[in-house]
Amino acid sequence: xxxxxxxxxxxxxxxxxxxxxxxxxxxxxxxxxxxxxxxxxxxxxxxxxxxxxxxxxxxxxxxxxxxxxxxxxxxxxxxxxxxxxxxxxxxxxxxxxxxxxxxxxxxxxxxxxxxxxxxxxxxxxxxxxxxxxxxxxxxxxxxxxxxxxxxxxxxxxxxxxxxxxxxxxxxxxxxxxxxxxxxxxxxxxxxxxxxxxxxxxxxxxx
Amino acid sequence: xxxxxxxxxxxxxxxxxxxxxxxxxxxxxxxxxxxxxxxxxxxxxxxxxxxxxxxxxxxxxxxxxxxxxxxxxxxxxxxxxxxxxxxxxxxxxxxxxxxxxxxxxxxxxxxxxxxxxxxxxxxxxxxxxxxxxxxxxxxxxxxxxxxxxxxxxxxxxxxxxxxxxxxxxxxxxxxxxxxxxxxxxxxxxxxxxxxxxxxxxxxxxxxxxxxxxxxxxxxxxxxxxxxxxxxxxxxxxxxxxxxxxxxxxxxxxxxxxxxxxxxxxxxxxxxxxxxxxxxxxxxxx
Numbered sequence: 001x002x003x004x005x006x007x008x009x010x011x012x013x014x015x016x017x018x019x020x021x022x023x024x025x026x027x028x029x030x031x032x033x034x035x036x037x038x039x040x041x042x043x044x045x046x047x048x049x050x051x052x053x054x055x056x057x058x059x060x061x062x063x064x065x066x067x068x069x070x071x072x073x074x075x076x077x078x079x080x081x082x083x084x085x086x087x088x089x090x091x092x093x094x095x096x097x098x099x100x101x102x103x104x105x106x107x108x109x110x111x112x113x114x115x116x117x118x119x120x121x122x123x124x125x126x127x128x129x130x131x132x133x134x135x136x137x138x139x140x141x142x143x144x145x146x147x148x149x150x151x152x153x154x155x156x157x158x159x160x161x162x163x164x165x166x167x168x169x170x171x172x173x174x175x176x177x178x179x180x181x182x183x184x185x186x187x188x189x190x191x192x193x194x195x196x197x198x199x200x201x202x203x204x205x206x
Numbered sequence: 207x208x209x210x211x212x213x214x215x216x217x218x219x220x221x222x223x224x225x226x227x228x229x230x231x232x233x234x235x236x237x238x239x240x241x242x243x244x245x246x247x248x249x250x251x252x253x254x255x256x257x258x259x260x261x262x263x264x265x266x267x268x269x270x271x272x273x274x275x276x277x278x279x280x281x282x283x284x285x286x287x288x289x290x291x292x293x294x295x296x297x298x299x300x301x302x303x304x305x306x307x308x309x310x311x312x313x314x315x316x317x318x319x320x321x322x323x324x325x326x327x328x329x330x331x332x333x334x335x336x337x338x339x340x341x342x343x344x345x346x347x348x349x350x351x352x353x354x355x356x357x358x359x360x361x362x363x364x365x366x367x368x369x370x371x372x373x374x375x376x377x378x379x380x381x382x383x384x385x386x387x388x389x390x391x392x393x394x395x396x397x398x399x400x401x402x403x404x405x406x407x408x409x410x411x412x413x414x415x416x417x418x419x420x421x422x423x424x425x426x427x428x429x430x431x432x433x434x435x436x437x438x439x440x441x442x443x444x445x446x447x448x449x450x451x452x453x454x455x456x457x458x459x460x461x462x463x464x465x466x467x468x469x470x471x472x473x474x475x476x477x478x479x480x481x482x483x484x485x486x487x488x489x490x491x
Binding site for chain 1: 207208209210211251273276277279280281282283296299300301302303304305323324325326327328329330368369397398399422423452454489491
C-alpha cells in the first residue's frame, strides 16, 4: 500500500491515477497515523513551500516523516514541490525550514535573461548512468516541468539534470528516497516508467 | 532545452465538447473524455479544459467532468471556467486538474491570483485574458473592461500569476491564424510564459506563431477535431521547419509532406504497403 501525503494542496488525483495505472494500491494519508501502515510514501507537488510546511507542521506530519523515512528507511517518492520539501530550507513564500531528509536548499531559479520563470513545459533530462533512475530511463527522454524554485544539492545524490539556460537538478536518489523536480505522473510513458521503478522498490522492501 | 508546447483545448458546454465560433456559436463534437483520450495519444503537451457552462447559476466547476477527462490524461490538465475562489481551485485540483486558469474573477480581484499562488504555487495559477477589439473583455466576452491586454498581463504578473493565456475573441473559430502582432507584443513585454489561443486553422499557423513571437505555447481548439493525429501533424510541420518539439510517438510523419493547408500529400502506394505491415507494439509500462 502506497500512501500519498495530503498537505492541503498537491495534485493528489493525478498521482493516484498514475499509481493505479502501474497497478499499485493507493491511499491518501490525511494524518500521520495513515502513514504507519503504508509500505511506501509519496510526497506530491503542486503547492507552495511556505504553505505546505505550515500544513505539514499543523497536521503533525513532520516528525513521523522524519522517523519513517529518515530513520526507518521507508521508501519515499518526492514529486516537484515534494522533492523540494525534503531539503533543509527554502526561500519560497518567506524563509522556511523543510523536512531536512536530504542535504540541500531551495532557491528561486536564476537563469539567462530572456528565459522566463517558471520553467514550464517539456524538457530533456540527462541521466547519470550509474543511478537506479538513470538505468531505467531512455536517452533523450522529455519530462514535464513546472517550477519557479529549484533544489541545490550535493552532486552525490543527483541522478538527473536538466538544462534551462543553467543546469538544474531534475532528479535525486538517496537510499530509500527517489525524487523528481518534474512531474512523472504527467510525463506520459517516461514518467510512468519512473513511478513503476518506485513501486517496484516499495514491493522489494516489504 | 525546454520545448515549446502544443496544447489541446477542449471547450465544454453542458457536458458536451463543442467547437467555439466567436464566443457566440457552438457546434457539438462529442464526449470530452473521448477527445481528451485522443489528444493524449496524439502528442498533446497539455490539455486545456474549459467549462463554458460553469458560470451559469454560479454552480461552480463540474468536478465530475474534470475527473472523467483527467483520468485519461498523463499530461498536465489545466481546468478553467467559472473559477472564483481558492476553495473551487482546491476542489478542481482534487478532481484531477494540475493547474487552473482564472479569467473574469482574477481581473475583478487580482488578489485571487495571489491567494491561489500562496496555496498552490504561482506555477499553478494562470490568468486567462480574452481580447476583443484590442481590449480585455470578461464574462464570456460580453463585458469590455477598458483594459489593454498589456496592462492586464502585467497586472497579473505582479499579482503572482505563473502564466498568461491570451485568447483572441475576434479570431475564435476563424481559422485564419493567431493574432501575431498582439501576441508578439505581449510575449516580449511580459516576463511570464504566454500561451496563445484563437484562430489556428492549420499547422502553418503554429509555425508562424512560433517563428514570429516569443510565446511559450500554442493552444488549439477547433482545428484539432478535423483530422486524425492532428497534433502529430502540427509537430511534424514544426520539425520540418527546423523547430524542436517533444515527440514520444512513432508517428512522426517525418517523410511526409503537408501542403499549406496542412493536408498530407498523396503517399506512394508502395510506402503505404510498407506502413501497413509495420507492427508497432504498444509499450506496456
